[in-house]
Amino acid sequence: MDRVMSNKWVIAAYVLPALLLILVVVYIPIILTGYFGLHEWNGIGAMKFIGLEQYKTLIQDGKFWDSALHSFLLAVFSTLSLILYMIVAMVLASRIKGANTFRKIYLIPMLLSSVAIAQLWLKVYHPTNGILNSLLVSLGVPNPPAWLSDSSIVLYAIFIPILWQYAGFYILIYYAALKNIPETLIEAARIDGANALQIAWKIKLPLVMEVFKVTIVLAVIGSLKYFDLIYIMTGGGPNGASEVMASYMYRIAFNIYDFGYASAVGFFLLVISLVATFIIRKLTATKEKIEYA
């Protein structure tokens, strides 16, 4: 048995194809990104080693820091919206009829491609014929805003489709976690005279806290690398008002063809993502393990 199950050739044959693939497609590229970031390079010609110059430029690049700020704001919005999703999940999980149907409807946007979502919301936000402004006009608002071309609101406007897209996903996760809480525990609290709010706050919430923390990491990391919708809907505009780190990197690489500098931005994005994960994990680490007993 042992001899058969530790046959080196079989193990190598089973593991190596997939392992090589992620080494070549994921791990080598992240090392290369850091390395390219040390060069001046347009992607086609010869690379010229310039040391940490790109990274120095990056630190002084106001546009980059604006995009980083926007990414950070998205992360904050997304984390806050988790509270809303948690409330909906709590309602759904409290033995409501049709909870499954609601949950499935909420998930639909998550299944659509970013192009479809972006085009859809471009139409919703269309300044004259969009559904939003048509509605506002019919409600008597004389000059509704041009949502995506007003640099003071574009970031908030972009956030709504993001909220819309991921709602079902987080609700699904919370719902599953809430359904895992043993019914006896809630029954016991009810017998002790706790009302629904007390049960939600004092019993359910602490028990799904672990899952909540994991979703904070997911939401923050997701926001830091957010790209598709912004790239398609506004291209980072107007005038950089909705630029995020990933879209900034992409434009520098594939519009301006400054691969060296874009690599430095890409490497920074990687470092920030990993550091953010680490910090959130540290901040939210549980000191004592909660048991269902």
Added chain:
Amino acid sequence: MVSAEGTVQQGRLRPQQEGDKKNILDRIGYLCLYLILILAAAFQIFPLVWLFFFSLKSNHEVFHLPPLALPTNPRWENYVKVWNVGKIDVYFMNSVIVTVSATVATLILGSLVTYAITRMRWRGSSFVLGLFMVAMMIPVHSTLIPLFSMYNQAGLIDRHLSLIISYIAFNMPVTIMILLGFYYALPREIEEAAVIDGCSVNRMFFRIILPMTTSVLMTTAIINMIYNWNEFIFVNTFISTNELKTLTVGVQNFIGQYMTDWGAIGATLMISVLPVLVAYLFLSDRIVEGIAAGSIKG
């Protein structure tokens, strides 16, 4: 316990009034919750319904009727038009080719790795698992420029292979994660019996284990397919020939050219999201389960 008895006693004393009052309050609360849930559901699907409406309208109707008006005279020809004019059929086939081949390869390779990690004994198995899991934390964008340059040198730019390879690699971690729990749970006795009967590892894996994982493979396949079908950034970066683009990026291009024909845009988008929506209609339990399993496991 004390309060429970108290309630019972109260109930016995004044059964009718207490019960009614509580019932009404409960019902009002219940109705409010329902209202909120329904509003949220409307918000989640409304833009899609609206999209469907304007896919059946002419520009005149879109611009001159209220946005919520039903199409007076549904123009199904919008669909026929974009299918024929917009190369949608080509994009559609490209999406099918790339999605299916990447999904099949991911499932096979993912199953092999998961089997070796969970069932076979070797040093470094937890390290290898760690490599796959950490890969999940890495932003796709940080790999984009090196991948572009590597594929360029390998002559893979403007080839579907560049997409397929990337999809396999980036979906591998989540695939392994979903399969992992299932493989751990398989009983040892199966393998012991097979080994005693003189069965080789290969035979055991392909003839016994793999067939046992059919249900979880289905779930994994659906998750992979949805991701691959909707993928944007790799196609946008690695594929420049129009004929090779997949639906997501092809649709985006087509819309770029016909920005003003809202009916055509609506029809194009509906065609691009329909396969996923139809799949969801029939397989929603599996999809929900797969997304839940793929997203969180600590």
